[in-house]
Amino acid sequence: MGFHSIIKTIFETALMGAFILSLGYFLVTAFALALSRLRNKPEIIADESLYPSVTVQIPTYNELAALNCAERCLGFDYPADKLQVMIGDDSNDPEVSAKIDEFIAAHPDCELSRRGENIGFKPGNLNVMLPKAKGDYLLILDSDFLPKRDFLKRLVVPVIKNPELAGAQAAWRIINVHNNHSTLMGTGIVNIIHSVILPFLKSATNQCVFCGSGELVKKSLLIEQGGWTMGALTEDVDYSLRVITSGKRIAYVGDLRVRCEVPYTPGDLFKQQMRWAYGVMRAFMAHGKKLFLSRTIQKRTKFAAFLFASGYVMITLLLLTMIFGLLNLVSGFFGVDPAEAQSSSYTVGHFIYDTVVNLLLTCGMIVSSISAGFINGFGFRSIGRLIVASFTIGVICMFFVGRGLITASLGLPMKWFMMKKAGNDTARSS
Numbered sequence: 001m002g003f004h005s006i007i008k009t010i011f012e013t014a015l016m017g018a019f020i021l022s023l024g025y026f027l028v029t030a031f032a033l034a035l036s037r038l039r040n041k042p043e044i045i046a047d048e049s050l051y052p053s054v055t056v057q058i059p060t061y062n063e064l065a066a067l068n069c070a071e072r073c074l075g076f077d078y079p080a081d082k083l084q085v086m087i088g089d090d091s092n093d094p095e096v097s098a099k100i101d102e103f104i105a106a107h108p109d110c111e112l113s114r115r116g117e118n119i120g121f122k123p124g125n126l127n128v129m130l131p132k133a134k135g136d137y138l139l140i141l142d143s144d145f146l147p148k149r150d151f152l153k154r155l156v157v158p159v160i161k162n163p164e165l166a167g168a169q170a171a172w173r174i175i176n177v178h179n180n181h182s183t184l185m186g187t188g189i190v191n192i193i194h195s196v197i198l199p200f201l202k203s204a205t206n207q208c209v210f211c212g213s214g215e216l217v218k219k220s221l222l223i224e225q226g227g228w229t230m231g232a233l234t235e236d237v238d239y240s241l242r243v244i245t246s247g248k249r250i251a252y253v254g255d256l257r258v259r260c261e262v263p264y265t266p267g268d269l270f271k272q273q274m275r276w277a278y279g280v281m282r283a284f285m286a287h288g289k290k291l292f293l294s295r296t297i298q299k300r301t302k303f304a305a306f307l308f309a310s311g312y313v314m315i316t317l318l319l320l321t322m323i324f325g326l327l328n329l330v331s332g333f334f335g336v337d338p339a340e341a342q343s344s345s346y347t348v349g350h351f352i353y354d355t356v357v358n359l360l361l362t363c364g365m366i367v368s369s370i371s372a373g374f375i376n377g378f379g380f381r382s383i384g385r386l387i388v389a390s391f392t393i394g395v396i397c398m399f400f401v402g403r404g405l406i407t408a409s410l411g412l413p414m415k416w417f418m419m420k421k422a423g424n425d426t427a428r429s430s
Helices: 003-036 065-074 094-106 121-132 151-155 157-161 182-203 218-225 235-246 266-293 299-333 348-361 363-373 380-391 395-407 422-429
Strands: 054-060 083-089 110-114 137-140 166-173 217-219 250-260
Touching: 003 065, 003 182, 003 363, 054 065, 054 121, 054 151, 065 083, 065 094, 065 110, 083 094, 083 121, 110 121, 110 422, 121 218, 121 235, 137 218, 137 235, 151 250, 151 348, 157 166, 157 250, 166 182, 166 266, 182 266, 182 299, 182 363, 182 380, 217 218, 217 380, 218 250, 235 250, 235 266, 266 299, 266 395, 363 380, 380 395
Parallel strands: 054 083, 054 137, 083 110, 166 250
Antiparallel strands: 137 217, 166 217
């Protein structure tokens, strides 16, 4: 087999795989659109004696936005004797730590956990806070999350009804979606997860995964599982796979949305998506084999885990399609393998036609992102900008995702990146 034939085979195989996954995204998106019409207001249980005790944990590293989040949590409409709010300050900026100390002094109901270093990143911080938690459940919130007053009352409903649950995950609602093309692209990515994938998983498999924030975690099970994995860049997915493999279920409260931010700049978005790809890949490398080969785990649960990670499979196939499609074109035009060279009848028009057809066959994720925009109420005014963002920022972002996947698969380390958050500026000026 000649060089050109090898390139062409890889290209066509990747294209076929991307088409099959794209078709799957079309079907899942259609289901999510139909399901969105049935969305109800999240339930509240009136009998407060049934409410579990909850410790809110807000891990932070040089982020004053945590003060906005903590202030919201202190205002929860939740029994005071069952609520503990804690900031885990890993900051190495004395000015930030001083501001946090001022907040704690002014809000004695908020507790402070400080260890003086950032070893193990966020999960390391959470592990230090774990023994200090008095609640039966932990509500994990990243610093930029702004829950409403009744948020916790609504989030505990699934665990009250079923104490065997490993916890519950709320949906995210992005507040800076229209700032620029980067925030629109970042919102599109988040919306695919929270408005398409997770609602489908809830209905089709009765399973969910934790997403790192807006998550209610059963403390006793977390301790039984050995706590958070130190140094994990996506400790949420890592823990979810461990929980699911042990036969436990996570509830998704899709009707309950908590406001948060996505990265403001292309650079931050690229770093975030590279970090997420790295973390998810490492989590599946550590726990995926045990999960997928288990004879006791239901097939629909295995399908749920695959579908959640399918976006990274899709991006890998799209990258292979782009790279080997270009190599296929170049090797054909320039006769790298003369016996396989393209005929002179293959014109620019043919190339454009083939490109458009291939895009239509593999545009499932873009359609999902646009559809998720409609589900969240900003579809029509953003379609054009989202498409532009997808074929500019989104294409570049795919290469960073690919870098994250390759780095993880090679077992190489990756640094944690701090993102710019508007909440930091708001807290600083208040």
